Amino acid sequence: MKLIPFVIKNKEADSYPSGWGNGYVGVPPEHKYHGKHYGDFYVDVHGGLTYSGKAGCLADSPKELPEDYWVFGFDTAHLDDDLNRWPEALVWEETHALKEELEEVGGHTVESLLETLREIRDKIDSIL
Numbered sequence: 001m002k003l004i005p006f007v008i009k010n011k012e013a014d015s016y017p018s019g020w021g022n023g024y025v026g027v028p029p030e031h032k033y034h035g036k037h038y039g040d041f042y043v044d045v046h047g048g049l050t051y052s053g054k055a056g057c058l059a060d061s062p063k064e065l066p067e068d069y070w071v072f073g074f075d076t077a078h079l080d081d082d083l084n085r086w087p088e089a090l091v092w093e094e095t096h097a098l099k100e101e102l103e104e105v106g107g108h109t110v111e112s113l114l115e116t117l118r119e120i121r122d123k124i125d126s127i128l
Helices: 089-103 108-128
Strands: 004-009 021-027 051-054 072-073
Touching: 004 089, 021 108, 072 089
Parallel strands: none
Antiparallel strands: 004 021, 021 072, 051 072
16 A cells, blocks of 8 residues: 655745644555544554645645545644755654555554543542
């Protein structure tokens, strides 16, 4: 399964404090999270995922990104983000880390996290 990482430069980086750009990863239709909203599962990425949508919805997405791919992304426009903390190289590094996590399908659905919390609560209750 081929996942496609890419970054898009923040065009307004000179207008307001933010990092160099945003990181994205395109996933094919057979991926577990294809078509999912970014809030439906958790991955460990800077500031959390802040984007999900069809491949063609991002104006600056790469030409090699197939139209049937689904894209997840994060941004570097959070409090304390700036060009010093998030230069282009670090945005790429974080994007590749996101790609690796999505390749492993290591993210958890909200439902699975809630189930895990219920199991932990039940174990604590049985001890007390």
